[in-house]
Amino acid sequence: MPGPTVKFQPDARTVAAEAGQTLLDAAFAAGIPLNSVCGGRGICGRCLVRIVAGEAEVDEGGRVPGGQEILACLSRVTGDVTVDVSELSRIEGEQILTGAERNGPFMPIPAVPVPSDPLVFALPLQLPQPTIHDCLSDLNRLTRELRRVGGIQDLVVPLDVLRTAPQVLRDANWEITAVLARTNGAHELVALRPGAAASGLYGVAVDVGTTTIVVHLVDLASGATLGAAAGLNRQAAYGDDVISRIIHAGEPGGLEGLRNAALGVTNVLIGGLAQAHGVARDDIVGAVLAGNTTMLHLFLGLPPAEIRREPYIPVISMPPAYRAGEVGLRVNHHATVAWMPGVSSYVGGDITADVLAAGMDGTEELSMLIDVGTNGETVIGNRDFLVCCACSAGPAFEGGGITSGMRAALGAVQRVKLAPDGGLSWSTIGGGRPRGICGSGMVDLLAELLLAGYLDRAGRLRPDAPVVREGPDGLEAVVVPAGESATGRDIVLTSADIENLLRTKAAVYAGGALLTRRLGIDIRDIQRIYVAGGFGTYLDIQKAILIGLLPDVPVERVTFIGNGSVTGAKMALLSHETWRRAAEVAQKMTYRELSTDMGFMEEYVSATFLPHTDCARFPRACAQLGRQD
Amino acid sequence: MTVELVRETWPGKIFAVTIGATASEGGTRARTVTVGGHAALPFLPGDALSPNRPVVAMEVMDALPQDWPEALKAQLGDVCSSPADWARKCVEAYGAELICLRLNSPHPDWMDASPDAAVATVRSVLEAVPVPLIILGCGHADKDNEVWPRVTEATKGERCLIGVATPENYKTLVVSCLADGHSVLAESPIDVNIQKQLNILITEMGISPGRIVLHPGNASLGYGLEYEYSIMERIRIAGLQGDKMLAQPMLTLSAEESWKAKEAKLPEAAQPAWGSESRRGPAWEAITATSFLHAGADILVLMHPEAAAAARRAIADLSAAAATA
Known part of the structure; x- marks a missing residue:
């Protein structure tokens, strides 16, 4: 007997469900991402749906008092059911701002030139037909031609791609396109496609944030971004910060649950984008992901426990590229999936991506990058050196x-x-x-x-x-x-929201302030400040200074780069040269541990004030408020 | 060969705060007490001599805690049942320069006394002694906010020091003190930044920074003394460096904290090796208080007469030594 089904209105999308599964999970499986800030803990009250036909078992607290709506996360499937997804709880994938659209005076993308040499590229080939005199094996025939046409000496051919080769080669009458990935220090054959066509290959750049996951779908040949989508990282159900998730990963089934949560959202987002832009999943042949080190571990199913324990050793910080099938990403099974290289347990590839997006590793001027995410990171440096630190800031912004x-x-x-x-x-x-x-x-x-x-x-x-x-x-x-x-x-x-925001801004500011202090740098010596974070299409720098989120420097020194993580990942996806630079950046960045620094708490408490306890550090902001303490 | 003393000069100065008002100043006190006004760290020979020595205030309560130490009861005797008698004895017999009256009884979990009763207590103490008054609330925010405006009104013109204002509850107290001409005792949890934030908030309500005294947290010998010491020292240095939001005189409630320590109050019978609690307790109190003198404390609030006497001796000796250089 088939299991129960859940039908979602007004999309008329139906999915098979298991008894006991929540409607939130079912909606998710149907590719309808519902709004859910708490990740399904019944706290945020955002995932409202209405039952049109059939029934669901609603847990305590799952009914809206005096209304027909129920919380999808607290409602369980018992049999066939049709639900209407309320206007309030829908997240329209296309509507979410993702850093792809930028405007306003504070949103210039730093002009970092990116050469066009995508990480995954197509090489059209016309192989000579085998004859009795040219009797090389299929593989040798292919490698010979790749060497001749593309100068490729280091081809790696996975077994399952090879299995498809004889058929493809002969069906296409030896006119084929080799899809090659340049990762792991070699050329790996991702696919053999019939016909000679250099276009029609796509990739995704993904920012795997602790709170939000953002996906950009990119045409690898033209470099154009076709679309972008964002969703909440469903790992939020297991805690807001990386530490609580690491703890959860240690429980039975915890790691797998966390992996599926992030992977699931990413797959839904990719699926939605592919559908919207008429791209077959199979044509998505490369992905570059950026995220903090914990996200990297959880996404790949690597035990993250040691990240939390002194001396804070991750399993990996600069992972090799894996294939989509192994990772669980629902794109071309052989697609290469690369992660932006990270620095330490608490400074991940997202920061490397930020640095690339800002281009701060290539300039002479001393600059500072502040990433306002759930984890707040600061990088200071230029082409000669890079120093970074991280602190837990929270998801308030x-x-x-x-x-x-x-x-x-x-x-x-x-x-x-x-x-x-x-x-x-x-x-x-x-x-x-x-x-x-x-x-x-x-x-x-x-x-x-x-x-x-x-x-x-x-x-x-x-x-x-x-x-x-x-x-x-x-x-x-x-x-x-x-x-x-x-x-x-x-x-x-x-009032509680304000306290929360105050704590977040204090942590972000304190990290940067302490890092400058420890480096013996005066904030006035920093010529440029890049601000990354998923704020919106605009950020009023002056106001960010007034509340003490950013240091009090002249406004024109501050550049808002939006989601630098996804931008950097996309730059690496589109340029092998940038990908190579990412490894260099990660290797040369020095990590400064703040958790053992007695000065941090001091900086933090003095920053939990508007704009700051010490007006001398915020002379312009305090003057605006009419204060000179 | 002589060794030349290093003389340190500072850009800032600590505010001088006067507590109490004489008849000519609109009050009823026989004398006033001024604290602060320093231009250097305390007791350093050669540095700018302070115009005002630290002072000893003695604490009087309108209701005794249940676990009040036997050693104190035995010493102070019957006067503890009447705040006026107690205050009078502190001034006449023990030489208290100020009285610190703690209004415990309004606390809802204690006696839930009315603001009227609190006002009556304050009046009785004012009449009993000629010295200036420090008045402390019961620590229950809502109740303190009922009592404070009544108390400040009843003592209008007396220029009392009233506390404690905390980051969570300061507005009513500040408004009342502002209206009735008193000074504010501002308390922070042993944190220089929070102390400064509180002072900024208090002064933003319109009271002058020269009408604030700081209480930078509670600690005693063996229980965080060095932590509070370093915070007080940092506050004073910041003030001398010119930070007006940290340039106030400081007060310590040394008696209250010292007598919480089991080392101070445990009877000799329970721990014979520690000796008599009648000597151990006041010693604990005196050592706590005199340590804070070196960090810049201006008002020591003490309970045991022997501790008060010891603290006064220390103040006299240190001041004399500093003055001879």
């Missing part, structure tokens, strides 16, 4: 742990300004009705509340300020009233 927080997607409030009447005016990404607030909106909001005096420098709301009211959990600022929002609910910033 990506929307995690913030009541009305969301990623930078359509409908996210990303600009906030104090209106003349004392209220708040805002604008959203895409201009539609607001669904939540993204990172750049939070930066704006904190700065405006602070400037208006609605917020004190310790981050406490003033109870008598115009937009402030007593909420269920203390004071909160109402950003968008329910009547104007897309969700029918108030979009608010609570």
Whole structure:
């Protein structure tokens, strides 16, 4: 007897499910990524669905009081069921901002020239037909031609590609295209395709973030980005930070669960992009992934336990390329899957990618890179040296742990300004009705509340300020009233949200400040600051300085590079030369451990203030606030 | 050959805070006490001599904790049942320069006394002694916020030092002190940054930084003394370097913390090798307090008369030695 099926409306997509599986998992399997900030723990209340036909078993707390909607993560399949996915909980893959679209004065991509020599490329070949006098084996015939046409001396042919060779060669009448990957120090045959065509090959660049996974689909021949998609890393169900996930990986089945969670999202995102752009999964022949070292371990199913224990030794930091089939990536089975090389247990390939995206390894000027992610990293250096550090910052600026927080997607409030009447005016990404607030909106909001005096420098709301009211959990600022929002609910910033943001910005700033101190560098000597992170299409640098997220330097010295991780990964995917440089960058970067540095806590506590406890470090920001302590 | 003393000069100066007001100043005190005003680290021969020596305040409570040490009870005797009598004895018999009145009884888990009762207690102590007053709340935020405005109003003009303001609860106290002319005792959890943040918040409400005294946390000998010592020292150095948000005089509640230590209060019967608790307890208190003198403490709040006497001797000796250079 076949198992139960779940049908999703309005997509009319049906998937086979197992009894006891949650509707969230089923939606996920159907390729309908539902909004779920908590990763399915029944906390965030975002994965709302409505049952149209059939039934589901709803766990305690899974029903919306007074409404028909239920939480998909707390509802289990018992038999055939049809559910309607609420407008609120949908994440439209195409709507999520991913760093592919950039505009505004603060969003120039640094002009880093990338040679066009993709990691995976096609070589059209016309092989001479075998005769009794030219009786080389199929493989030798192929290698001879590759040597002659492409000068390739180091061909590696996996057994399963070889198995398909005789058929392909003869069916195509010896006119074929060899798809070759340049990883692991050799040329590996990814596929043999009938006919001579250098185009029609695609690759994906993936940023495997602790909170968000972003995929770009790229045409390998033209270098064009066809589309981009982002989704929440479903590992969030096992904890917000890498440490709790490492702990979970040690439990029975934990590692496999974590691997499948990240892999699943990535596959859904790739599948969605491929479908939307009419690309066959089989034509996706290369992938470059960037993520922190823990993400790398979990994605590949490598035990991450030692990352957490002194002396913090990862299994790998610069992994060889594997094939998609081994990794579990649902693209061409033989596609090469490469990871951006990392530096240490706490500075991963995402930072190498950031450095490449910013181009800071090639310049003479002393620059600093700040990656505002769940893990906050700072790199300081130039073409002669690179030093980096990492600290746990939390997912607040990506929307995690913030009541009305969301990623930078359509409908996210990303600009906030104090209106003349004392209220708040805002604008959203895409201009539609607001669904939540993204990172750049939070930066704006904190700065405006602070400037208006609605917020004190310790981050406490003033109870008598115009937009402030007593909420269920203390004071909160109402950003968008329910009547104007897309969700029918108030979009608010609570006191707890502000504390969370304050802690995150303090950790990010403290890491950079301590690193400069330990290097004996004055922040004024740094000629350029690159800021990476999934904020939105824009980040108001001045406001980021005003709240003390970024050091108080002249605004024109700061360049926002958006998602540097996916940009760097894409650059490596499109250029073997850049890929080679990535290894160089990772090797030359020196890691500075902050966890054993007594100065960190000091820096951190002094940064948990707006903009900072020490006004001497933020002279312009404090002057703007009328303070000179 | 003579060794030349290194004389250190600093760009900043510690605020001088005066506690108490005489009749001509609008109060009823016979004398006032000024602390702070330093231009150098304490007791360093050759450096700028401080205009104001550290002072000893003695603590008086309106309700005794259940586990109040026997050694203190035995020493202070019956006066503990009346804050006014207790205060009078501290001034007349033990030479207290200030009285630190702690209002325990309003605490909801203690006696839940009314703000009226607290005001009456404060009045009785004011009448009983001619010295300036430090007044501390019960530590329950909501209740303190009920009591403080009443107490500051009732003591208007007396220029008391009232506390403690914490990062979580400072607004009511600051507003009340601002309105009624008192100074604020600002407490942080042994953290120089949090102390500074609190001072910024307090001054942003409009009170002058010269009307704040710092209480940079609680510690005693064997229980974090060196930690608090180094924080106090850093605060003082920052103040002398010109950081106005850390340039305030400092107070320590040395008695309260010292008597929490089992080494101070355990009876001799339980630990014969440690000797008599009647000597051990005050010694613990005195050593804690006099250690903080070196870190820059300006007001030592003590309970045991022997500890108070020892602290006063130390202040006199150190000041004399510094002055002879």
